[in-house]
Amino acid sequence: MFESASLKHHVDKAVYKREAAKLRQGLLDAQYALKEHGRFPVLILIAGVEGAGKSETVNLLNEWMDPRHIHTSAFFDPSDEERERPSLWRFWRALPPKGRIGIFFGAWHTMPILNRVMGEIGEGEFAREIGEIQRFEKMLSDEGVLLLKYWFHLSRGQQRKRIKELAGDPKTRWRVADRDLEYLKLYKKFVKVCDPFLRKTSTGECPWIVVPGADPRHRTLTVARHLLASMRERLDEKPLKRVPDRSPPMPAPSDRLNVLRALDLDQPMTRAEYEKELEKWQGRLNVASRDPRLAKTAVVAVFEGNDAAGKGGAIRRVTSALDARCYANVSIAAPSEDERAQPYLWRFWRHLPRNGRFTFFDRSWYGRVLVERVEGFCSEADWQRAYTEINDFEGAMLRHGTVVVKFWLSVSKEEQFRRFKAREKVSFKRFKITAEDWRNRKKWDAYETAVCDMVDRTSTSLAPWTLVEANNKYHARIKVLKTLCRALEDRLDNVRKAGAGKRGRKK
């Protein structure tokens, strides 16, 4: 990857001056065109070796364009807030919205590369990280992000020279950290890790652009020209009327049986039994939630289900067992303007809890493969790719150590009808039943198919779907409480075992 960039590139002052003036105007024009009618965000990753002019380039882009519409994020050591969430969270929260430019100084590639160079992770873990990054960047590209990845390169000799110059000058000495000198020693290893990394994470849509870093004028022109050409290409592109669909159709059911119909929705439970069980499980949940070992674990619970299946009621029975300071309820309806300006999953990432906290989602990211699929709010290609994206999203939570529990509350068509009618009769419940509910009901079968596909494609061993028979609300609420409680208790057991294991190893 570094053949061209290792040459002694050079641009004359006169050439630079002439060219720079034009590029500057062009970039400013492009930035305003993007802001006016750009239907996409621009995300610029700045990466590469130390001393290759990364910060100079970032400063320059901010100088040449209107810095009010550029958001630059530098990712050094993560904050507490960030450390207590999945590692991608800090990048999601910094994503630029449509019409804006975001510059990421370091990004999701930084830690895997460093960890591999330092020998903290093996080839296997590195291969897994590369796979995650491939899929993450494909998702950004599929969501319309113009992702431009610049890798600033210096040959070993150039890097040594540059760092010595900085260190020798009192005015710039502060910029040379001990770490930089250490990296210089690791140069060969670094290149050996980065070269295949850049290759594997370079795709047609998101290639790495290697920028020779030694000559400032050459470096600036390279980035500015490419950035301008890329923005112009996308700005001038006529939007396609029809999104090309490469996805084969989902299989049609071949008999009447499916995971929902296989349920016996009418589970017996009397009020008396319910009250006894409720007390028992709320008590156990409360004890588990206050266990100090849970302080290092976040809990995410997803509630999906038919309209009027009792999602809200079930959530209330859970939260009433918890300290109000430790949980948040997130109710998902139509996305806000801010949310529409971001990739689909952004509005869920933003609500992920810190360690020690619970978040209950009343409807969730599964909307993409349920309501959006059935109602045609997104293209078929969009909801089909969403299964992989959702698995990766939850995979990121699980790797962070988050407990993920997912409920589908299922009522029969007849029971739903009874509840709709009942709601219409009780004045204070009337707000809960709308024309839309009746409309959705007409698409019962399409929703059923969507739910079954969702269960098949997103029920993983660590984040399985729990299907809850909900014709009897008592049964449904107890099953939810029990499942959640046991998931927490399992985690506590594992923490204890892992702790014991660690202590064991220390001997």
Next chain:
Amino acid sequence: MFESASLKHHVDKAVYKREAAKLRQGLLDAQYALKEHGRFPVLILIAGVEGAGKSETVNLLNEWMDPRHIHTSAFFDPSDEERERPSLWRFWRALPPKGRIGIFFGAWHTMPILNRVMGEIGEGEFAREIGEIQRFEKMLSDEGVLLLKYWFHLSRGQQRKRIKELAGDPKTRWRVADRDLEYLKLYKKFVKVCDPFLRKTSTGECPWIVVPGADPRHRTLTVARHLLASMRERLDEKPLKRVPDRSPPMPAPSDRLNVLRALDLDQPMTRAEYEKELEKWQGRLNVASRDPRLAKTAVVAVFEGNDAAGKGGAIRRVTSALDARCYANVSIAAPSEDERAQPYLWRFWRHLPRNGRFTFFDRSWYGRVLVERVEGFCSEADWQRAYTEINDFEGAMLRHGTVVVKFWLSVSKEEQFRRFKAREKVSFKRFKITAEDWRNRKKWDAYETAVCDMVDRTSTSLAPWTLVEANNKYHARIKVLKTLCRALEDRLDNVRKAGAGKRGRKK
């Protein structure tokens, strides 16, 4: 992935009969439409647990459709021919051309899954294989292949029952191998490996379709319906006039320096020096090529270069040092009809040598990122994705143990002019110079950019580009011979070391 498929699905005989007749007609119609004007091939992967009706389904598809236009390939133990080439070779050679249907009974997923279940490979190697498969299937899809992946599933109870039934009946006993009984014991482990595998290799474009295997009628309808719907969707799709381009432009050079201009093309060598060197290096090459340790290694050498740079002459100096039975010359020009009906890389895969053989490519798969890019013979998206595809192609050779050597023979624009003129004067060389050569010359700068991008993006540590200064033919030929010879000698050294290591371990 297996929630729905583990249920006790069932289709009535009457329903089946009615439906099957319709599907049969529909599939036959679709097959003929594909044959008449289908611009794509259909590739059906049949995978999953033993005893779930895979062969029954394959037989049935052949019965329902016209079997003359279906090619079924079963991949059991690889042949000698196959074992002596990269593992993907057997799949490439069996790919269906445009307009045809291919059925693969087992495919590239089989060995990674088995090896993981049996503990022959670790999680890391498995993650790497998954990454390869993701990129390989994306390439097939990008090349227009309709890839349909069916995974036949049985629950553990269903599998046990089925195998016992087969084993109990003398007529079917032969179909139960000892291996099947062994797999039954491994069921849980198998599912634990397959579930995440199916998830990670399911994308919007190439999802796995899980087929419940227990009920033959249900199973048949599931596959037949999905196959028909998928073929119809693609057949009825109006081709897009404009291929959407998500690739940002390649960076423009910012000064006049590049890896070609950095060469000093006029390297000195007299005829006398040349003849001495020629004898020396041809002798060494001959000795290396006859070394018995090379019997387990294939050698692939790629010759690219400017028109009239002396590729043919260099190849002849190499081959005249070799036993004519051990090498093949492949000269790449416009693709044949057969080759145009296949994914781009097919025509190169078909020429890969067996172990112990050499293949010399006079022009190669790099045509995609050279002539096809410059002349606009393929879309920008196509040549941009080709860098990754080529890296994966050569990566497959390297992992197989093939020695890969790549030469770019570089002459100056002036030297090329001199040679063109000289060729025009010598009657027996006149065939070597055409109007096209003069036309290409006008695009000198565009070719130069393409060559530099190619070197940057495909020069890897194990398969680097050797840039050959070729204004002096003597120098060029010797550099080629020397480089190839040293690559072989390095390999022999490594074989010796590895051999010593192995013997060492045996103690």
